[in-house]
Amino acid sequence: MSELEEEYQLEYFEEEGFVRSECPSCGAYFWTRDHDRETCGEPPCEQYDFIGEPGFAEEYTLSEMRETFLSFFEAHDHERIDPYPVAANRWRDDVLLTQASIYDFQPLVTSGETPPPANPLTVSQPCIRMQDIDNVGKTGRHTMAFEMMAHHAFNVREDAEETYAYDGEVYWKDRTVELCDELLDSLGADIEDVTYIEDPWVGGGNAGPAIEVIYKGLELATLVFMCMEQDPEGEYELKDGNRYSYMDTYIVDTGYGLERWTWMSQGTPTVYEAVYPEMLSFLKENAGLEYTPEETDLVARAARLSGQLDIDDVDDVEAARGDIADELDVDVTALRELVEPLERIYAIADHCRTLAYMFGDGIVPSNVSTGYLARMVLRRTKRLCDTVGVDAPLDELVDMQAKRLGYENRDTIRDIVRTEVEKYRETLERGGRRVEQLAAEYADKGEPIPAEELIELYDSHGIQPDMVEEIATEVGADVDVPDDFYSLVADRHDTATAVDETTASTDERFSDLPETEQLYYDDQERTQFEAVILDVFEHEDGYEVVLDQTMFYPEGGGQPADTGTLSTDEATVDVTDVQIEDGVICHRTDEDPGKGEFVNGQIDTARRRRLMRHHTATHIVMHAARQVLGEHIRQAGAQKGVDSSRVDIRHYERVTREDVKAIERVANQLVMDNVSVRQEWPHRHEAEAEHGFDLYQGGIPPGTNIRLIHVAEDVQACGGTHVGRTGDVGAIKLLATERVQDGVERLTFAAGEAAIEATQRSEDALYAAAAALDVSPEEVPDTAERFFEEWKARGKEIDDLKDQLATARASGGGDGTEVDVGETTAVIQRIDADMDELRAMANALADEGNIAVLGSGESGAQFVVAAPDGSGVNAGEVVGELASRVGGGGGGPPDFAQGGGPDVEALDGALEDAPDILRQVLNA
Ligand SMILES: [Zn+2]
Numbered sequence: 001m002s003e004l005e006e007e008y009q010l011e012y013f014e015e016e017g018f019v020r021s022e023c024p025s026c027g028a029y030f031w032t033r034d035h036d037r038e039t040c041g042e043p044p045c046e047q048y049d050f051i052g053e054p055g056f057a058e059e060y061t062l063s064e065m066r067e068t069f070l071s072f073f074e075a076h077d078h079e080r081i082d083p084y085p086v087a088a089n090r091w092r093d094d095v096l097l098t099q100a101s102i103y104d105f106q107p108l109v110t111s112g113e114t115p116p117p118a119n120p121l122t123v124s125q126p127c128i129r130m131q132d133i134d135n136v137g138k139t140g141r142h143t144m145a146f147e148m149m150a151h152h153a154f155n156v157r158e159d160a161e162e163t164y165a166y167d168g169e170v171y172w173k174d175r176t177v178e179l180c181d182e183l184l185d186s187l188g189a190d191i192e193d194v195t196y197i198e199d200p201w202v203g204g205g206n207a208g209p210a211i212e213v214i215y216k217g218l219e220l221a222t223l224v225f226m227c228m229e230q231d232p233e234g235e236y237e238l239k240d241g242n243r244y245s246y247m248d249t250y251i252v253d254t255g256y257g258l259e260r261w262t263w264m265s266q267g268t269p270t271v272y273e274a275v276y277p278e279m280l281s282f283l284k285e286n287a288g289l290e291y292t293p294e295e296t297d298l299v300a301r302a303a304r305l306s307g308q309l310d311i312d313d314v315d316d317v318e319a320a321r322g323d324i325a326d327e328l329d330v331d332v333t334a335l336r337e338l339v340e341p342l343e344r345i346y347a348i349a350d351h352c353r354t355l356a357y358m359f360g361d362g363i364v365p366s367n368v369s370t371g372y373l374a375r376m377v378l379r380r381t382k383r384l385c386d387t388v389g390v391d392a393p394l395d396e397l398v399d400m401q402a403k404r405l406g407y408e409n410r411d412t413i414r415d416i417v418r419t420e421v422e423k424y425r426e427t428l429e430r431g432g433r434r435v436e437q438l439a440a441e442y443a444d445k446g447e448p449i450p451a452e453e454l455i456e457l458y459d460s461h462g463i464q465p466d467m468v469e470e471i472a473t474e475v476g477a478d479v480d481v482p483d484d485f486y487s488l489v490a491d492r493h494d495t496a497t498a499v500d501e502t503t504a505s506t507d508e509r510f511s512d513l514p515e516t517e518q519l520y521y522d523d524q525e526r527t528q529f530e531a532v533i534l535d536v537f538e539h540e541d542g543y544e545v546v547l548d549q550t551m552f553y554p555e556g557g558g559q560p561a562d563t564g565t566l567s568t569d570e571a572t573v574d575v576t577d578v579q580i581e582d583g584v585i586c587h588r589t590d591e592d593p594g595k596g597e598f599v600n601g602q603i604d605t606a607r608r609r610r611l612m613r614h615h616t617a618t619h620i621v622m623h624a625a626r627q628v629l630g631e632h633i634r635q636a637g638a639q640k641g642v643d644s645s646r647v648d649i650r651h652y653e654r655v656t657r658e659d660v661k662a663i664e665r666v667a668n669q670l671v672m673d674n675v676s677v678r679q680e681w682p683h684r685h686e687a688e689a690e691h692g693f694d695l696y697q698g699g700i701p702p703g704t705n706i707r708l709i710h711v712a713e714d715v716q717a718c719g720g721t722h723v724g725r726t727g728d729v730g731a732i733k734l735l736a737t738e739r740v741q742d743g744v745e746r747l748t749f750a751a752g753e754a755a756i757e758a759t760q761r762s763e764d765a766l767y768a769a770a771a772a773l774d775v776s777p778e779e780v781p782d783t784a785e786r787f788f789e790e791w792k793a794r795g796k797e798i799d800d801l802k803d804q805l806a807t808a809r810a811s812g813g814g815d816g817t818e819v820d821v822g823e824t825t826a827v828i829q830r831i832d833a834d835m836d837e838l839r840a841m842a843n844a845l846a847d848e849g850n851i852a853v854l855g856s857g858e859s860g861a862q863f864v865v866a867a868p869d870g871s872g873v874n875a876g877e878v879v880g881e882l883a884s885r886v887g888g889g890g891g892g893p894p895d896f897a898q899g900g901g902p903d904v905e906a907l908d909g910a911l912e913d914a915p916d917i918l919r920q921v922l923n924a
């Protein structure tokens with residue numbers, strides 16, 4: 001059945017005496033030196049054959065194996081290159097994470113537009129495959145983080161008519177297989193036992209023959225020969241149902257899993273023991289996991305079969321575990337209880353390495369893009385630690401891996417992890433209540449909580465399914481957790497933002513026009529130019545004018561378009577907007593200046609200068625933010641303006657006032673240093689090699705040559721207009737910081753005259769406040785604080801009074817007495833408050849139809865009496881009677897009176913007599 005069958009008839013196989021056989025079990029075709037061999041050698045046709053019996057002559061650690069591989073290929077004429085970041089979206093906008101070494105060279109090197117950094121080359125590329133997340137720990141062989149060791153050769157057909165960035169053939173299939181064979185042999189592998197399985201490869205619009213290298217049941221490498229591309233007219237129909245034809249370029253793309261090679265050399269029960277020996281013993285001890293020799297033996301026997309737990313191959317992981325238990329003749333529950341904690345420990349070690357790669361490469365947790373994926377892995381890891389009983393802080397665990405991987409930003413990594421764990425804790429507190437509700441709802445319906453709800457709970461509240469399960473069990477609800485839960489979640493987010501599609505609707509009107517010459521790069525200071533009008537198009541509310549050349553900057557890279565005028569001999573038209581499409585620059589005008597006319601262009605100089613200052617200032621602020629906040633700071637978006645600009649940065653904490661001041665200091669120092677702002681147009685490949693992928697913080701520009709802007713040590717790919725020296729920016733003032741979303745902070749700032757204007761606005765506000773408070777500006781903070789404190793104290797006092805009032809109203813209980821006086825209720829109470837309060841309370845009581853008799857011993861003995869209309873009581877008389885009992889006097893009108901005397905001792909007695917007094921004066 002093998003497609004491309006003739007592609008596998010290698011001279012090397014013939015010379016070495018290989019035979020081609022068909023596996024009776026799975027039907028695959030494979031090549032082997034062993035003429036008696038029957039099966040292809042890959043599980044499930046065969047089992048792992050190296051557990052306890054390593055397949056190489058010596059044991060290797062991870063780093064020894066990496067070094068051995070790279071040195072082998074160096075010794076065979078390959079140049080060793082440094083690995084790329086795991087955040088592939090640093091250099092390409094179609095993917096988020098690096099999943100294979102070939103990602104480093106896509107799309108420009110593989111298409112032949114750009115030369116590779118070396119040819120042939122070898123690399124050990126860290127990769128992260130989120131889609132394997134649910135398999136990690138269970139299968140014994142899956143790791144989410146891994147290094148793909150590789151050798152690549154980039155070839156072009158001799159007869160190719162087009163020119164490519166590399167040419168001729170370096171080597172192709174025979175040499176590739178030979179190198180793999182030699183490497184295995186040099187490690188002491190039994191090469192009689194190695195099989196090369198034919199497995200044509202198709203992916204991402206390319207295809208070619210490919211070979212899986214199997215040894216002792218383990219797939220050690222894949223050798224891909226990328227040489228075809230999708231072509232509706234193509235001669236070959238491949239397994240994906242599409243047609244393909246041969247390309248001019250043909251590329252050796254190999255992948256050797258570093259972890260698996262290390263594992264093969266050690267023959268440990270799982271790959272994890274070979275890769276994370278120290279971390280696993282630390283975790284086991286920390287979680288208190290201990291195994292008897294019999295249990296250890298059972299775990300090892302189960303490990304040999306654990307390949308069957310691959311969620312990509314089985315529908316139900318627990319059913320597959322049942323099959324393993326049957327095969328080992330043990331109880332499935334006992335087996336699960338034995339191996340599950342271990343599976344979790346394996347996953348923790350792997351995830352910590354994934355996190356070390358992510359944070360080491362400067363990914364900051366957030367709710368989008370790679371930041372989201374990092375957050376998801378971190379939360380899952382924390383949960384695994386809690387479940388299995390690992391109580392070591394997560395930042396310490398991640399640091400163990402970061403240290404081993406040699407990252408230098410380990411303090412920042414720990415800081416990020418700590419902050420993120422704390423955020424997770426807060427999220428759980430909030431989200432737990434939501435789960436309780438939901439669980440109760442579904443328990444009522446008698447239905448399990450469905451997978452969609454789980455994904456939603458995870459996405460919006462960060463709650464993981466096992467936690468939902470825990471809470472749900474308490475209220476008697478079931479939970480339906482899919483085995484591949486995390487890859488489902490990752491799928492939701494694992495798409496890079498699509499390339500800007502707004503420009504996809506190419507304007508056909510412009511198709512016959514030449515690309516406009518962009519004068520604004522030649523001399524960024526010039527604001528006047530001459531040009532010829534190539535065409536004018538009428539537009540809904542104006543005209544679109546295309547010139548042969550222009551000084552007008554079209555909107556782009558967050559910089560607004562220039563405005564200004566175009567003048568012919570007869571007329572002057574206003575340019576209100578400028579856009580670029582497919583290299584054709586289009587000026588929006590209010591009137592038609594006339595096709596074929598010769599024009600003078602004049603840019604609004606003041607506006608342009610303000611935009612240039614703000615653009616250069618944006619680069620300076622970014623640079624300063626990195627210096628102050630850390631190397632992980634990257635731009636998440638920017639918008640330049642005339643009065644202010646903003647730049648969004650990825651940061652895991654809030655930006656403090658101290659941070660702001662430090663950023664301002666560093667930024668303005670750079671302004672005062674007055675260094676020149678340089679532009680250059682190097683080949684993108686050279687630019688990347690020299691400056692790294694942080695060049696692309698403002699976006700990934702197309703083209704082979706890219707424009708770089710140098711501001712001191714800061715280098716950015718940028719298409720905007722800039723001032724000549726940093727001193728021309730004048731001054732930079734940060735105006736505000738704001739959290740745009742979790743993990744993204746917005747810095748708003750002003751440059752040049754806009755900075756002065758902004759400062760003046762702040763000062764005006766301060767002076768106005770000072771005038772209102774009648775103090776000097778310096779005294780405003782203290783005064784405002786004092787006023788605020790007093791205002792708060794008064795508020796509190798009012799609240800207290802209200803409480804007392806309420807108590808008084810409800811009197812009958814407490815200190816107060818309620819008595820009936822005729823038709824009316826009288827409230828008699830001692831409240832030791834000042835007269836203002838007493839009066840207020842008495843009025844309130846009277847408003848409700850009560851007679852109020854209130855006494856206070858606060859300064860002497862004081863009384864307030866209020867009597868509503870129709871009560872038949874004269875308040876003045878009552879006060880006079882009461883006051884006489886405390887050695888004083890008083891009186892007033894019948895409805896409201898006050899008075900008192902010095903004898904506080906007699907106050908209570910007087911109030912006790914009050915009911916009698918009231919009755920005496922009633923209708924008197
Ligand atoms: Zn087979």
Ligand SMILES: [Zn+2]
Pocket residue numbers: 557615619698709716717718719720
């Ligand atoms: Zn820029």
